[in-house]
Amino acid sequence: MEQNQKNEAPPPAVVSGGITRQSDCAESVPEPCGIIIFGASGDLTHRKLIPALFHLDQGNLLPDQWYVVGIGRTAMDDEGFRKTVAQSLEALPAARSASPSPRNAFMSRFYYLAGDSHDPEYYPFLKERLIQLDQNNRTGGNRLIYLATPPSLYSEIIGQLGTAGLNRSSGKGWTRIIIEKPFGADLESARALNRQVRAAFREEQVYRIDHFLGKEAVQNILFFRFANTIFEPIWNRRYIDHVQVTAAERLGVERRAGYYESAGALRDMFQNHLLQLLCVVGMEPPASFEAEAIRDEKTKVLRSVRPISAEEVDRFAVRGQYQAGLIEDRPVVGYQSEPGVAPQSHTETFAALKLYVDNWRWQGVPFYLRSGKRLAKKATEIAIEFKQVPHLLFKPLFSEKIEPNTLVLSVQPSEGISLTFQAKRPGAKLCMGSVTMDFNYHGAFQVPSPDAYERLLLDCLAGDPMLFSREEWIDWSWSILAPVLNRWKESAASSLPSYEAGSWGPKEADELIERDGRHWRSP
Incomplete structure (x- = not known):
């Protein structure tokens, strides 16, 4: 009798709305x-x-x-x-x-x-x-x-x-x-808004929302990193060559031209979404799975990001604006021809940054961040590329380039994790190639992921601020971007590259990473 009970399957998950409730994963009402x-x-x-x-x-x-x-x-x-x-x-x-x-x-x-x-x-x-x-x-x-x-x-x-x-x-x-979001339009306006908020509300009452943090795939990065021992020992400068964070959209500005004209890609995507993803990947293990412990570690990451001086902006930042092109074989107009956009607009619809996190774990490891509209594919992902092996046994007999191990954390449109590594192909003695192991959320759990706003609303109602931004995080995020925004404002008309809709952005973005002997991966 006892043996049969041990072999019983766990109770099935109960899908309620989008959030899954299980006997050992109960949500608090x-x-x-x-x-x-x-x-x-x-x-x-x-x-x-x-x-x-x-x-x-x-x-x-x-x-x-x-x-x-x-x-x-x-x-x-x-x-x-x-x-x-x-x-x-x-x-x-x-x-x-x-x-x-x-x-x-x-x-x-x-x-x-x-x-x-x-x-x-x-x-x-x-x-x-x-x-x-x-x-x-x-x-x-x-x-x-x-x-x-x-x-x-x-x-x-x-x-x-x-x-x-x-x-x-x-x-x-x-x-x-x-x-x-957006919480402010630059460092000064964000600080002014925080002062106004502080005058009326205590910090513990304030929930600055970023819907990216409510996505299951983003939350899972914490569990993936801190609940599994096989990756944490190599999650550092000794084994990781670089990190790429991509948030690509096929859509144009749609009905948001009024907002986008005053924002641009850097304000719209980097100050919140992409820097949040950088923090989740780069943070140190928190002392506990509590809101303030996790938010402390995320803020420490931003405090460690190497400042970009005004003189170095052109080396560490690239922008671009989409021109007419093809999306899924359908012709689309350029940004300046979109309804509500100024004919001579200098607003960037693409941006890319190279950042360094100057601390013990990440010293010397570049983080490449890019985001844009009217790109070749809709995809948001974090790609962690590992260093090559120190001594390649097969080099005298294997002339092809061996691709590095790459761990990809996919946020959207499909949520999952993939690991690419080398394996011997069947046949010849030295026939080798890249293979990929894939984990897909929907395929593994057979339930749809809840919408991010479900998670965030429920957390706020329960008084859990873990997935929300504190005042100091907002301040540091704008501090990182301030030199870039100021430089681009000064040179609005003189240095705005263009890229064809349906491509992966301007050639200057490729040059940003290729100068370091690397290349952007295709999601």
């Missing part, structure tokens, strides 16, 4: 709360936040008592807002297949308060409405404020929340605020 969304009529709310909340609700990962108040300038009442929520749910297979009862119960939790967030007189009305909803829903005054608005509104909303006393909850309740 947050406390009752109210969720206040500024920018409730916007794209982020309806494309990401409402679906994330629905999946969490269907997975029994939200408390019994919760509500949402949408805030926006669009004139609507509660019923009107619920109709827009219903429209958002129509795009979700899980919602379409659900019976009307759970959908209706979900939508009944949504309320709306139209008004102008610029108007100081609006906030007392909001405060009164929240007190009423807290009482009706027995949430204990717990509130999550989500700024799903354009960044230009952050400062004023934060200041008004502080003035109206909405930065603190009455009694024993908590108040937290999620601030979307």
